[in-house]
Amino acid sequence: MARQSGSSVQERKTAVKAEESLLSREQLVEFYRLMYLSRRTDDREIVLKRQQKIFFQVSCAGHEALLVAAGMAMKPGYDWFFPYYRDRAICLALGNTVEEQLLQAVGAADDTASGGRQMPSHWSSEKLNIVTSSSSTATQCLQAVGCAEAGRYFSQHPEAAKKHDGDYREFKDVSFHGDEVVYVSIGEGSTSQGEFWESLNTASNGKLPVVFVVEDNGYAISTPVEVNTPGGNISKLVANFPNFHFAEVDGTDPVASYKAMVEAVAYCRAGNGPALVHGHVIRPYSHSLSDDERLYRSAEELEADAAKDPISRMQMWLLREGILDADGINRLERQVDEEVQRASDRALMATLPSVSSITKFVYSEDLTPMDVRFDTQPAATADPTERTMADLINCCLKDEMRRDERIVVFGEDVADASRDEALRAGKVKGKGGVFKLTAGLQAEFGNDRCFNSPLAEANIVGRAIGMAERGLKPVVEIQFFDYIWPAMHQMRNELPLVRWRSNGEFSCPLVIRVPIGGYLTGGSIYHSQSGESIFTHTPGVRIVMPSNALDASGLLRTAIRCDDPVIFLEHKRLYRETFGRAAYPGPEYCIPFGKAKTVRPGKDLTVLTYGAVVPRALQAAQKLHRETGIDVELIDLRSLTPYDWEAIAESVKKTNRVIVAHEDMLSWGYGAELAARIGDELFHDLDAPVRRVAAMDTFVAYQPVLEDAILPQPEDLYRAMQELAAF
Numbered sequence: 001m002a003r004q005s006g007s008s009v010q011e012r013k014t015a016v017k018a019e020e021s022l023l024s025r026e027q028l029v030e031f032y033r034l035m036y037l038s039r040r041t042d043d044r045e046i047v048l049k050r051q052q053k054i055f056f057q058v059s060c061a062g063h064e065a066l067l068v069a070a071g072m073a074m075k076p077g078y079d080w081f082f083p084y085y086r087d088r089a090i091c092l093a094l095g096n097t098v099e100e101q102l103l104q105a106v107g108a109a110d111d112t113a114s115g116g117r118q119m120p121s122h123w124s125s126e127k128l129n130i131v132t133s134s135s136s137t138a139t140q141c142l143q144a145v146g147c148a149e150a151g152r153y154f155s156q157h158p159e160a161a162k163k164h165d166g167d168y169r170e171f172k173d174v175s176f177h178g179d180e181v182v183y184v185s186i187g188e189g190s191t192s193q194g195e196f197w198e199s200l201n202t203a204s205n206g207k208l209p210v211v212f213v214v215e216d217n218g219y220a221i222s223t224p225v226e227v228n229t230p231g232g233n234i235s236k237l238v239a240n241f242p243n244f245h246f247a248e249v250d251g252t253d254p255v256a257s258y259k260a261m262v263e264a265v266a267y268c269r270a271g272n273g274p275a276l277v278h279g280h281v282i283r284p285y286s287h288s289l290s291d292d293e294r295l296y297r298s299a300e301e302l303e304a305d306a307a308k309d310p311i312s313r314m315q316m317w318l319l320r321e322g323i324l325d326a327d328g329i330n331r332l333e334r335q336v337d338e339e340v341q342r343a344s345d346r347a348l349m350a351t352l353p354s355v356s357s358i359t360k361f362v363y364s365e366d367l368t369p370m371d372v373r374f375d376t377q378p379a380a381t382a383d384p385t386e387r388t389m390a391d392l393i394n395c396c397l398k399d400e401m402r403r404d405e406r407i408v409v410f411g412e413d414v415a416d417a418s419r420d421e422a423l424r425a426g427k428v429k430g431k432g433g434v435f436k437l438t439a440g441l442q443a444e445f446g447n448d449r450c451f452n453s454p455l456a457e458a459n460i461v462g463r464a465i466g467m468a469e470r471g472l473k474p475v476v477e478i479q480f481f482d483y484i485w486p487a488m489h490q491m492r493n494e495l496p497l498v499r500w501r502s503n504g505e506f507s508c509p510l511v512i513r514v515p516i517g518g519y520l521t522g523g524s525i526y527h528s529q530s531g532e533s534i535f536t537h538t539p540g541v542r543i544v545m546p547s548n549a550l551d552a553s554g555l556l557r558t559a560i561r562c563d564d565p566v567i568f569l570e571h572k573r574l575y576r577e578t579f580g581r582a583a584y585p586g587p588e589y590c591i592p593f594g595k596a597k598t599v600r601p602g603k604d605l606t607v608l609t610y611g612a613v614v615p616r617a618l619q620a621a622q623k624l625h626r627e628t629g630i631d632v633e634l635i636d637l638r639s640l641t642p643y644d645w646e647a648i649a650e651s652v653k654k655t656n657r658v659i660v661a662h663e664d665m666l667s668w669g670y671g672a673e674l675a676a677r678i679g680d681e682l683f684h685d686l687d688a689p690v691r692r693v694a695a696m697d698t699f700v701a702y703q704p705v706l707e708d709a710i711l712p713q714p715e716d717l718y719r720a721m722q723e724l725a726a727f
């Protein structure tokens with residue numbers, strides 16, 4: 001039924017007169033030119049793909065009217081854009097050239113969007129505020145929301161936009177206007193993704209100026225709309241979100257689409273809230289050139305679609321309205337064809353990227369967290385009180401938020417109290433995180449610098465990415481490592497890739513703090529997980545894991561000031577441990593990444609470890625020394641990507657025996673990589689095989705007897721050290 005109501009909108013013809021169209025005659029001609037240019041660029045790519053001169057093709061065909069309307073209703077380089085892969089026409093309307101688009105298709109060095117790294121139709125243009133996009137469906141929605149939040153933040157905190165020397169802000173330009181609108185588009189199939197709904201949630205709650213455009217061509221590859229969308233019509237499902245302006249439109253009708261877009265943009269620009277424009281479009285070509293739609297769509301259905309083709313519809317309308325005559329149409333189309341031909345000829349002659357360019361922009365080329373500027377000493381302190389890791393992390397967050405107004409902190413329960421009347425009246429103390437690490441931040445810095453997120457981890461990371469792309473420095477919290485998985489898509493396919501896939505044009509330096517680990521006595525399966533190697537296996541992101549208060553303070557400060565995304569793993573068991581307490585080292589204390597610390601020097605064998613295994617290995621080493629005289633060198637890696645290979649090699653060359661120990665499971669764990677590299681590069685320095693001590697290959701059980709057996713204990717470490725020394 002709902003599908004029928006969508007069709008009835010589609011069947012309405014472009015009946016309006018030119019004078020009623022909100023567009024001048026010149027603009028109408030330009031509208032048609034852009035639509036035709038988009039279609040002919042697709043057609044050219046299809047030919048090039050068949051000639052094997054490009055390697056992938058996904059077209060915008062059938063979506064042109066809605067997208068040119070969107071482009072003409074918005075301001076390039078002023079508004080912000082998160083388009084998906086069908087959005088060729090809006091990018092052309094914003095000022096992207098055919099040549100730029102075809103340079104991406106051939107994978108040229110001069111591909112301005114990605115330097116030959118992304119498939120065609122993965123748009124990116126710094127100068128037009130078109131933010132680098134991935135192939136993942138729906139991840140862009142939360143990033144667009146974060147981008148809008150950043151725009152609002154900067155207009156309320158203009159001081160934060162200023163450049164500063166000495167940290168990532170040197171390299172991160174900020175521009176804002178106060179009334180910019182953020183465009184994000186998505187196919188109707190992809191609205192099934194949770195991240196789409198998570199983004200509507202926050203856009204609605206925050207009354208954010210985001211225009212969501214749902215391009216409904218009725219299919220997600222071969223899956224028809226009614227399989228993805230209950231009732232077959234997304235407009236009906238979203239209708240009750242507060243603060244939104246909604247429009248459902250025939251997206252093959254240029255005039256109706258333009259009107260819908262102008263109204264939606266005006267609503268957002270005026271600060272009323274977000275908008276969602278649901279455009280019914282067609283998909284006259286298959287999903288991509290790798291798909292053959294005749295396998296799942298009947299000839300009748302394809303014919304019905306063809307009758308609604310926006311290009312022929314607009315052409316006929318222009319003729320009927322007397323805006324162009326047949327000669328005018330022919331001339332315009334010839335000029336477009338020549339433009340596409342010229343662009344194609346140039347793209348095919350373009351230089352290819354050099355193989356040596358591959359590693360460029362995996363990380364910041366401007367500021368590395370290994371930089372000497374991060375190598376400082378604790379300040380002489382008047383207050384020698386020994387503080388816990390939890391205390392010093394909290395101090396560091398406060399210091400940095402005082403220093404840098406671009407920092408915002410959010411996550412689940414991190415605020416003192418979202419309903420802040422009681423807090424401001426001094427009637428409640430405030431929560432400040434389930435582990436209290438963010439206590440007092442909202443009270444000191446205000447509700448727009450420390451706030452609660454919805455209970456949705458992708459929401460946290462996706463928004464943070466969008467904010468960081470605009471220049472904010474989000475320092476967000478995932479409440480427990482065990483629940484990081486809903487954010488995994490953002491953490492694996494987005495966060496580490498923004499810089500590399502945009503060939504350095506965009507970046508998202510931010511910090512994700514994550515309480516991690518077990519040894520909790522009763523923490524069980526869902527409050528004890530480790531899993532750092534899952535993230536160290538992803539290039540583009542830095543991973544650190546301190547074992548004591550002083551390191552946590554210094555490494556967190558570096559994480560915040562550096563120019564790369566950082567996952568900051570905080571072991572829950574160490575938060576309030578007596579081990580590793582330290583005096584407050586002052587507000588400038590930093591530790592460079594990739595520098596290990598020798599916790600205990602020794603000559604007989606090396607133990608490499610990090611996190612909560614550090615105090616356990618120290619206990620074992622001290623006991624072993626007392627009882628047998630075996631002298632263990634204990635190295636705390638502190639930072640896992642990058643890691644301190646120099647320190648490892650130096651120690652192994654001295655002791656000739658090495659154990660890699662960690663709390664995470666043994667198989668495929670962090671230790672496997674270190675063991676392999678040591679075996680490979682230091683083979684001749686070894687007098688014994690490289691040993692590993694780690695958790696059993698199971699989950700962590702609730703019953704303490706089981707937990708103790710599963711996780712590596714000081715006795716396990718003691719035994720391994722003794723055996724290896726005797727080898």
Ligand SMILES: Cc1ncc(C[n+]2csc(CCOP(=O)(O)OP(=O)(O)O)c2C)c(N)n1
Pocket residue numbers: 086135136137186187188189190191215217219220221287
């Ligand atoms: C998260 C994710 N899952 C699966 C895919 C593979 N995929 C690419 S496009 C697509 C269909 C998208 O359909 P829709 O959102 O309706 O957009 P359309 O292509 O029809 O414009 C799928 C399943 C993907 N890119 N990302």
